[in-house]
Amino acid sequence: DAKTTQPPSMDCAEGRAANLPCNHSTISGNEYVYWYRQIHSQGPQYIIHGLKNNETNEMASLIITEDRKSSTLILPHATLRDTAVYYCIVRTSTDSWGKLQFGAGTQVVVTP
Amino acid sequence: EAGVTQFPSHSVIEKGQTVTLRCDPISGHDNLYWYRRVMGKEIKFLLHFVKESKQDESGMPNNRFLAERTGGTYSTLKVQPAELEDSGVYFCASSQGWVTSTDTQYFGPGTRLTVL
Numbered sequence: 001d002a003k004t005t006q007p008p009s010m011d012c013a014e015g016r017a018a019n020l021p022c023n024h025s026t027i028s029g030n031e032y033v034y035w036y037r038q039i040h041s042q043g044p045q046y047i048i049h050g051l052k053n054n055e056t057n058e059m060a061s062l063i064i065t066e067d068r069k070s071s072t073l074i075l076p077h078a079t080l081r082d083t084a085v086y087y088c089i090v091r092t093s094t095d096s097w098g099k100l101q102f103g104a105g106t107q108v109v110v111t112p
Numbered sequence: 113e114a115g116v117t118q119f120p121s122h123s124v125i126e127k128g129q130t131v132t133l134r135c136d137p138i139s140g141h142d143n144l145y146w147y148r149r150v151m152g153k154e155i156k157f158l159l160h161f162v163k164e165s166k167q168d169e170s171g172m173p174n175n176r177f178l179a180e181r182t183g184g185t186y187s188t189l190k191v192q193p194a195e196l197e198d199s200g201v202y203f204c205a206s207s208q209g210w211v212t213s214t215d216t217q218y219f220g221p222g223t224r225l226t227v228l
Contacts, residue, residue: 043221
């Protein structure tokens with residue numbers, strides 16, 4: 001599975017959009033981009049995933065560049081409850097439906 | 113719909129003792145996964161069940177760890193004997209199937225294990 005690179009931390013003001021970048025320059029054509037987050041003392045929580053096209057759900061939007069080498073998770077209106085570690089993970093669609101490979105993630109702190 | 117549940121939420125044991133962690137996946141989910149985070153490290157995969165069969169146990173650290181999923185429902189992870197380095201948070205996750213749209217993994221709250 002391709003490796004990902006994320007900034008270690010970022011701050012965001014409550015009510016503003018949070019844009020979380022992720023680089024995955026070695027991603028291959030059959031690999032999906034997944035985002036999870038872990039709020040303190042809870043289990044990881046699924047946010048969104050995509051392959052090529054931009055995706056949106058009730059939690060966030062995922063923007064994937066045309067060359068698929070990077071992506072951005074957008075939390076449109078950050079709240080204090082969005083303070084968490086956010087993980088960008090790439091997964092192949094062939095023989096690795098199993099494990100998720102977590103990196104260090106980005107610690108996002110939403111401030112009032 | 114009930115989520116993934118784990119029991120106990122916390123466990124404190126002494127080195128050399130045995131501990132058994134339990135995970136109840138979301139009803140109908142064939143896939144069950146165990147992960148753990150030890151202090152200061154990243155979340156690491158331990159193993160993956162498909163129904164009652166072990167699909168991938170490449171992340172199991174050593175033979176002191178034994179995972180079972182009898183009947184393809186709940187799973188247990190036994191650590192025997194426990195060592196200090198086994199301390200951490202053990203997460204269980206489940207997913208429905210093998211197609212991307214249904215393979216989102218849903219995590220439980222974790223069991224915090226402390227070995228003294």
